[in-house]
Amino acid sequence: MDMNRRQFLKYLASVFVISLFPLGLTGWAGGLDGDILSSSPELKRKKLIVLFQRGAVDGLSVVVPFGDGRYYDARPSIAIPSNGQSNGVLDLNGYFGLHPALASVLPLWQNKTLGFVHACGSPDPTRSHFDAQNFMECGTPGNPSTPDGWMNRLLSVLPGAHASTQAVSLGPVLPRIFQGKMNVANIALGKNAANPMPIDRPMVESVFDELYKGSDPLSQAYMQGQNARKQLMTDLQQHMEMASQGAPSPNGFSDSARRLAQLINNDTNIQLVFLDLGGWDTHVNQGAIKGQLANHLTGLGDGLAALVNGLGASSYNDTVILVMPENSCAVPGQNHGRYAHLLPHW
């Protein structure tokens, strides 16, 4: 594929209007010029993991401007206490602090692999969850009719041959962000992920292998699907065996994160990964240092730490992990307004 740096940046920019752009410079496109992009083995190792927080996240409770008195004026009931107080924020730079439930990612901030992009997001002012999610996934704020998702478009412009597991969506259903012309492998990462489906039984497999062995499009799709599934199942089963020897794994995202790390380490073809993190629209049940948001954040923080741990230093160095909320909250209390925060690493 012939693609110059400018085109590449344009794709990234169109993909994620505000936030990914500076990350892309450092993480993906940095040092890539002209033809290098099309042949670089460097780029083949780079990975992007997108974690989507469906539902609005109150970013001011996540990365807290504890140095600004107006924050405490605006949030009389759900503010996170200042740094140094009991259950106070974890100081980042003297002005912003991290919600204490995110303590497990503080080391990543300290070793300078974690950053936040505060108070930015979709330029479209919609207050509808549906539209907001849609825009974050199609990547064209204000135009809800774009047929494909930005991660699928991104996949289509990655250079080189496309392996069947180059893009992996974790969940029962292919999300909008990954819909489009390019093939995306899909696998559920829940407890029953490695349970066999009918097609995994050798008998069933062999008779359908016989039926779909030609060069016609159906057979080709079938064979690609089988390759991807077998690869993913092998990766997962290895992990299951390992996990069963160790400590019982915690539920939720941490568990998935561990499996995801394993998956990525076992399969060097994987470059783009998407995972949904639901249940973030907390509104009045949000709480401050305890409550729904805190619980979610603990899960997120532990999961991110588990993911980074599982990837190991060398994989981690080639990986951008992007946590993006669908939209977030305007300052007074809890309303939908424009704001976003990201927990990237590069």
Add this chain to the structure above:
Amino acid sequence: MKTIFLFTIMSLLTFIQPQLLIAAEIPSQLKALHVLNRLGFGPRPGDVKSVNAMGVENYIHQQLYPETIAVPPRLTEKLNGLSTYSLNPDELFEEYGPPPRINGVRPDPEVAKEQRKKAQIILREAIQARLMQAIESPRQLQEVMVDFWYNHFNVFAQKGLDYLWVGDYEREAIRPFVLGRFRDLLEATAKHPAMLFYLDNWQNVDPNSFMRMNPKKTHGLNENYARELMELHTLGVNGGYTQDDVIVLARILTGWGFRGKPRGSSAVSYDFYFNERRHDNTDKVFLGQTITGENGEQEVEEALDILAKSPATAKHISYQLAQYFVADDPDPALVEQLAQKFEETDGDIRAVLQTIFDSPQFWDEKNDGNKFKTPYQYVISAIRASGEEVTNYRPLIGMLQQLGMPFYGCQTPDGYKNTQDAWLNPDGMLRRINFATALAFGRININDDQFPITYEDLLSVFDNQISSATMDAIQQAPARLRAALVLGSPEMMKK
């Protein structure tokens, strides 16, 4: 056992330069299966025989006049048993809508959550009604056209209050008109609260009207419906209109919404209502024609007339119908012929369909088995072929979701596509095969007393019209896996 080598022949033919091909007609013994696949969702046991008995022509004629086909009392009874299926939008809102604010105070989130949970029955029953009819109704063409037109005038169930209304929208604004006049469909969809919500026209207000004095409640000009009305519903993306036309149409559509809560009344109504006070009353030039601004609601009717009569609309709808019924990339000559019929008959959908079914392209051998079924078509046709009665619809709902085509779940206004390009992918192939295998083994939980299906029964459903390649694979397979192979075969995935 007789096997037909049709697929082998077809795949050979595709390698020959198309211009060297003289269109060959589908062999007569395959015609019944062809019409059952294209005018309907595939054969149920005994269907091929009965179509052959009445004659293919007669079958087509009957399908074009569904009111002449009796609906089985059992199906009517089942539909009547759905408790929310006969409620209108206001009743649905009243019974299942979000709890109101009281003196400006938001309802308890737990109460709101409970209410939202309670409302799930509406969507579930809408899906059941759709599936029941698609699977069991002998008026198959009508059901196929419901699928076609719903996607053409798509509404996404998770937008705003539309989770309450998509079923009513389908029943009241789509279903009665699927074989009638296009202009009627346009009118009915334009006025239904589901569409008014989905494409935001209820918020479309003349920015200069006095309503702007209350900026909290109004949003000014909203072009969303105007744009899609031209791009998707009528003229088509290359239909010769400009961004200025979009803005003008949006201005014409200002005030076109629902009643809401009249002053002094506590009841909310989502009946269609044209609000003069929100309307832009200036004169407008729309697609080169002057629309005088004094006529209020009548301006919209004029605009809809202009759109429905436009040759671009005739062409756009014709292309879509030809793509749906004949080939992903339909013959331009056929599209042209259909567009003529559309214009000539003032958008008589039945007449356009008749023209399709009379066309040599519809009967061209190379167009038989060339349409890769959408997940919706695949799942329904597999159930129909199995002859099973569905009493538990959940597995089918889950399956459609896994296959990327959840019911009433297309977010974008263009609706679900029906081309191979859109639906053939590795993950989908494996999921279809899993479904086929589970169904064949009677393990899919669609009713209480499912039995494994025998492949002999399945072959007879298809009148033994299975390709030699598939037959070879079947014959090599152990007997207990043969039914799964038939249900997961290319013959089932394509039509």
